[in-house]
Amino acid sequence: MKYDWIFFDADETLFHFDSFKGLALMFSRFGIEFGKSEFAEYQKVNLPLWVDYQDGRITAEELKHTRFVSWAEKLETTTATLNSAFLEAMADICTLLPGAKELMNALHGKVNMGIITNGFTELQAIRLERTGMTDYFKHVVISEEVGIAKPDFGIFDHTHKMIGSPDKAKMLMVGDNPHSDILGGIDFGIETCWLNVNQKETPEGVTPHYQVSSLKELQQLLVKS
Numbered sequence: 001m002k003y004d005w006i007f008f009d010a011d012e013t014l015f016h017f018d019s020f021k022g023l024a025l026m027f028s029r030f031g032i033e034f035g036k037s038e039f040a041e042y043q044k045v046n047l048p049l050w051v052d053y054q055d056g057r058i059t060a061e062e063l064k065h066t067r068f069v070s071w072a073e074k075l076e077t078t079t080a081t082l083n084s085a086f087l088e089a090m091a092d093i094c095t096l097l098p099g100a101k102e103l104m105n106a107l108h109g110k111v112n113m114g115i116i117t118n119g120f121t122e123l124q125a126i127r128l129e130r131t132g133m134t135d136y137f138k139h140v141v142i143s144e145e146v147g148i149a150k151p152d153f154g155i156f157d158h159t160h161k162m163i164g165s166p167d168k169a170k171m172l173m174v175g176d177n178p179h180s181d182i183l184g185g186i187d188f189g190i191e192t193c194w195l196n197v198n199q200k201e202t203p204e205g206v207t208p209h210y211q212v213s214s215l216k217e218l219q220q221l222l223v224k225s
Contacts, residue, residue, distance in 0.1 A: 001110050002225035003191075004166055007141075007159065009150075009175030010117035013195055015127060016095045017119075019046075026082075026089035030075055042067070053149055054118060054180050060144040064120065087122045094127045099215030104136040106219050114139040116159055116173070118149045118180060139163065150177075151184025160188070174218065178206045193218060 011017035020039045027034035046067045052058045058066075068082040075082070107113060114137050117124065121144050128134040141159045148154040160168070171190040175181020178194055183206050185192040194208035195218065202208070212218045 001222070002170070003111055003172045003222075004170040005112045005114065005163060006107065006172045006174060006222070007114045007116050009173075009177065009181045010115050010119050010124065010127075012097070012176040012197075013174060013181075014097060014100050014115070014133070015131070016097060017090070018093065019090070021093055022086060022090040025093060026086045029085065029089070032075070042071075045070075050118075054151065056149065056152060059147075060120065060149075084122065087120060090123055091126045091130065094130060096131050096133070097215055099219065101132070103215045103219045103222075104133065106223060108136055111222075112163070113137050114141065114159070114163070116141045116150060116155060118143045120144050150180035151187065153184075153188055156184060156188035156190070172209075178203050178208070182206055182208045193221070 008014055020036075023039060023042065024034045027038075049058065049063045049067055053060065053063045064083040065079045068079040068086075072079045072082055104113070115124075117140070119142070121142050124140055124142055125134075128137070128140070139159070139162060141155065141162070143149040143155055146155050146158050148158070150156075156173075160166075160171075168189045169191075172193060173181055173185030173190055174193045174195060175185075176195045176197065182192045182194050186207070191209040193210040193212060194202075195213075195215070196211050197213055199213060202211070210221060212221060
């Protein structure tokens with residue numbers, strides 16, 4: 001095995017993250033029908049907030065609060081209540097990407113593995129437990145806890161120091177987001193693998209060391225290395 005450490009993103013790298021399905025389930029529990037038009041309105045607020053969060057302009061708490069302000073007013077509840085209900089619904093519908101468990105089994109015992117995610121703390125442990133993935137990972141690094149989000153150098157530096165500052169040439173970052181996962185890893189000086197399931201064009205200025213279209217393809221690549 002070429003690497004001593006492999007770090008994975010969580011959402012859409014190991015786990016499906018169907019936010020529409022999660023929101024629909026969450027709002028159904030409040031007696032609200034949440035359709036595609038409501039989702040489109042939600043995303044007008046939510047998507048720019050994630051950009052601001054990843055660029056360090058807002059905190060995790062601000063993101064969690066702001067995205068649910070209008071709904072909290074309509075339902076006469078708090079944004080914290082809605083955010084927790086959403087993360088609970090996302091845990092309830094959580095499924096693994098095809099090949100995730102097989103990949104973990106193939107790598108387990110051969111390389112140290114961890115997760116670096118911009119997702120929220122409340123969702124991570126329960127999701128790992130429900131999918132039987134907890135024991136595969138030595139560390140789960142969560143931007144909300146570190147106070148820095150990918151692609152910032154700081155979250156990768158924090159992770160590197162936490163695992164004893166090993167040779168960066170022996171580290172790999174795997175993720176679906178060419179900006180936060182791949183560019184972040186490249187800027188920190190470690191090798192990267194872009195999980196490009198939908199065969200998108202590589203953004204300008206981003207050159208992953210590897211590119212795969214499935215976790216099965218990643219498994220074949222890593223077992224050979």
